[in-house]
Amino acid sequence: DADVTQTPRNRITKTGKRIMLECSQTKGHDRMYWYRQDPGLGLRLIYYSFDVKDINKGEISDGYSVSRQAQAKFSLSLESAIPNQTALYFCATSPRGGEETQYFGPGTRLLVL
Amino acid sequence: RKEVEQDPGPFNVPEGATVAFNCTYSNSASQSFFWYRQDCRKEPKLLMSVYSSGNEDGRFTAQLNRASQYISLLIRDSKLSDSATYLCVVNKAGDYKLSFGAGTTVTVRA
Numbered sequence: 001d002a003d004v005t006q007t008p009r010n011r012i013t014k015t016g017k018r019i020m021l022e023c024s025q026t027k028g029h030d031r032m033y034w035y036r037q038d039p040g041l042g043l044r045l046i047y048y049s050f051d052v053k054d055i056n057k058g059e060i061s062d063g064y065s066v067s068r069q070a071q072a073k074f075s076l077s078l079e080s081a082i083p084n085q086t087a088l089y090f091c092a093t094s095p096r097g098g099e100e101t102q103y104f105g106p107g108t109r110l111l112v113l
Numbered sequence: 114r115k116e117v118e119q120d121p122g123p124f125n126v127p128e129g130a131t132v133a134f135n136c137t138y139s140n141s142a143s144q145s146f147f148w149y150r151q152d153c154r155k156e157p158k159l160l161m162s163v164y165s166s167g168n169e170d171g172r173f174t175a176q177l178n179r180a181s182q183y184i185s186l187l188i189r190d191s192k193l194s195d196s197a198t199y200l201c202v203v204n205k206a207g208d209y210k211l212s213f214g215a216g217t218t219v220t221v222r223a
Contacts, residue, residue, distance in 0.1 A: 042117060042200070042213035090156060102211060104156035
């Protein structure tokens, strides 16, 4: 079984709809991250959480919100989706301390019409 | 200026060839450096960390030049399976957020 899972894997939605992307991990890591990837751009950090009570905005948090329901779960919401939020979204985890290696989920392809 | 810049390529090389490419970073406080590999539309996976003295992992060699603020990746004896996008990743001291380059695409042909 994969250590970091994301649901759904693919989603098509319409402008103005609310949508939630979910991430779960079995690695026991404290830190979790949400990124988006667009063609020609590097991964950009949306939100990150260093533990259940610690949530921080990344470089492109506008239009997004998150919830850290448990150590193993970190959800990303688009309150009112817009077409320029069409992207590939990745969840990642990393352990406390040590090297800053991050482990990624398989990604969610989101298309906003 | 982007924090991490890479030549997007693509680098098209025959099997068995050597291919090398660089990545530049803008923040002189950067502390940790990595190369990640990403296959088409899949998740990035850590290929190797980059240490100050340079390091090898099989056919892959990574180098760091702090004075000029760049890191490099060299792939020897290229295999078809090396075809991928290679992401340069940089981390600032005391900061657990990573900065990603847009990636360099390598295509190895038979």
